Amino acid sequence: MTTTHSTPHQKIRDLAKAKKAIILAHNYQSAQIQDVADLCGDSLEMSIKAAATDAEIIVCCGVRFMAETAAILCPDKIVLMPNPDAGCPMANMVTPEALLKRKEELGGIPVITYVNSSAAVKAVSDICCTSANVVQVVNALKEDEVLMTPDRNLARYAAAHTDKKVHLWDGYCPFHNDLSVEAVKASKAAHPKALFVAHPECTPEVLELADSIQSTSGMIRFVGESSADQFIIGTEIGLLHPISKAYPEKTFFPVSDQLVCADMKKTQLQDIWDCLENMSGRVVIEETIRIKAMDAVKKMINTK
Incomplete structure (x- = not known):
């Protein structure tokens, strides 16, 4: 990608328009990726957005399960992943075979699977959830017991907001799980006027110290609705970019400089250009798996 006469961002935007493509980026992507995207979000x-778009091509800047979810929902679209090596360690902590075995051991109770999971795992799940809607999903089911996978911390958070019995899977997000109480207390001591907003993938001990527990999109909304002007952000540092852009008059501090997802940072501008130019990195889901996974994902989207 040459930069003569126009910026790399503009060249990518022009190419996306010519290809009738939409670029989606997760809130944890680097600032330059977020700035070139049509939509950033959780x-x-x-x-x-993937389910609703009329674009012919979806460029998914995130990790593999996100691109797979777009491919699940949009079989008539071409879904491209700029950097196919961007995976999710937590998603790799559960397999469909192990999940089916555990479900049988528990008497066939419903399986709620975090979207941070492979298409094959979604396909053997009853419904999916995200950190933004996990409580609604759990409480929408009529059964009194559920199995949540793969994030044990998200499951514990959900269990605290329901009367149902929630069985855990022993998976976790490495960087959220490693955030320590000591680091949070140090940050709160350094910024005593700031509210601490934490992601539900953090441990219960960390969540106990939070002024609010939110998904990434929820954090942005919370900041906008709060009268406070200083916030400690308890999630991946990529969120500091969109939240600072949305509320430049407020001040944000990362709870720890160690909250970095290496896989989320793999995608570069050149990767986006290359995948659009060469139509590379296409994500295709085997149809029998896609249909079953789509049922679980659509149930999630339709949960109120």
Whole structure:
């Protein structure tokens, strides 16, 4: 991608327009990727936008399960992943075979699977959820017991907001799970006027220290609705970019500089150009898996 006469961003935008493509980016992507995207959001927002778009090509800047979700929902679209090596460690902590075995051991109770999971795992799940709607999804089911996978911390958060019995899967997001109480207390001591907003993928001990627990999109909304002007952001540092753009008059501090998802940072501008120019990195889901996974994802989207 040459930069003569126009910026790399403009060249990508022009190419996307010519290809009738839409570029979606997760809130954890680097600033330059977010700035070139048509829409930035959390996993739920990306899923809804993918399902609703009339674009012919969806470029999914995130990790593999996000591109798979777009392909699940949009079989008539071409879904491209700029960097196919961008995976999710938590998604790799559960397999369909192990999940089916555990479901049988628990008597066939409903399986709620976080969208941070493979298409094959979604296909053997009853319904999906995101961090933004997990409580609504759990409470929407009529059964008194559910199995949640793969994030144990999200499951514990949901269990605290329902009367149902929630069985855990022993998976986790490495960087959220590693955020320590000590780091949070140090940040709160350094910024005593700031509210601490935490992601539900953090441990219960960290969540106990939070002034609010929100998904990434929820954090942005919370900041906008709050009268406070200082916030400690307890999630991946990529969120500091969109939240600072949305509310430049407010001040934001990362709870820790260590909250970095290496996979989310793999996608570069050149990757987006290359995948559009060469139509590379296409994500295709085997049809029998796609149909079953689509049922679980659509149930999530339709949950109120």
